[in-house]
Amino acid sequence: MADSKFASLLQLPARLFFSALSTFLSFLRPYFPHVLPVLVCLSFVPLLLFLSASAGWIVWRNVAVGWQAPLYLQYGDGVPPYAQETLPPLVAQQRYDFSLQFQVPNVDTTYALGNFMTTLTLSTRSNKTLASIRRPTIAIPPRVSFYSRTPAVIDITVPLLTAFAPGSKHVVATVEIGRRDNWKSLGNEQGREVSVVSASLRGVVVHHGIRGLVTRLPLLSALVSSIVFLIISSVIVGVCVLPLTFRHAAAQPPEPEAEFAKVEIKPLPAISSSSSDDSESIEEKPLVPRRRSRPSSRTGIIKTEDMSTTILPPATPQATPLRRRRSKIVDPVSSDSSDS
Structure with a gap:
């Protein structure tokens, strides 16, 4: 029991540290898209300073001396x-x-x-x-x-x-x-x-x-070379790293809209009988084929056909009694019956 209590006491600082770290990260989570590029650039600062100092030391070390x-x-x-x-x-x-x-x-x-x-x-x-x-x-x-x-x-x-x-x-x-x-x-x-x-x-x-200028002023030449190397490397890091970090921040999906637009659905109007009659009458109308325009062989002018017109069938005449003419050929049966 004593060992378990001692182990729990040893784990307490670690738990407090991780809980505080998680709280801090959760607090900074909304600001990550804006803070991340700055953190990435700051992480390169020590490396750039070390490389710049190394470049100056190399120049100073390789200066020709008597x-x-x-x-x-x-x-x-x-x-x-x-x-x-x-x-x-x-x-x-x-x-x-x-x-x-x-x-x-x-x-x-x-x-x-x-x-x-x-x-x-x-x-x-x-x-x-x-x-x-x-x-x-x-x-x-x-x-x-x-x-x-x-x-x-x-x-x-x-x-x-x-x-x-x-x-x-x-x-x-x-x-x-x-x-x-x-x-x-x-x-x-x-x-x-x-x-x-x-x-x-x-x-x-x-x-x-x-080379003569460098040999006359070795310390100043080393300092200038360090500054130039720092400027060039900073520009390279800014051109190559910053666009990637900002692109990552801008590539996050947008927030969904709270309300969607309401679409009003209207019912279709009822089909009346008159419209059905009209459609039937339209279907019963005969279709008159159009004539194809042919170019004139003599004049070379292309004749165009006027607007197509629908020819309605002639109105039906009133029912009139038909008169039948007598035939001039005499029926033999009828003639016999008349003679008798």
């Missing part, structure tokens, strides 16, 4: 120092300025090297070459003022590519610094290499067209 990839040069392989590095994800159609920045020691042996070459090769992961370029470089001692200290290293920047669109998102860069003959033709024909303290490949975004 990058810098460190290079670790390899020495002692019989070739000039080189490095191979996978660049950060790029925007395929965005233009970049590629340049190499490295530091060399500020010593006399560096200046004695003279000119050397810097090579850059861009390729895809499938080893397809996108671009290859070589630029000459030379180390020049920096200018030192009276009150400044002499730097220990020299910064050298070599511009390689200008306004280049890679055409691929994943790019592998191969950089080579030095001369391929290792300066063996100079001095005692001893091989030499460029001493590099650190090196990095840098890419700067080139602002061009609409």
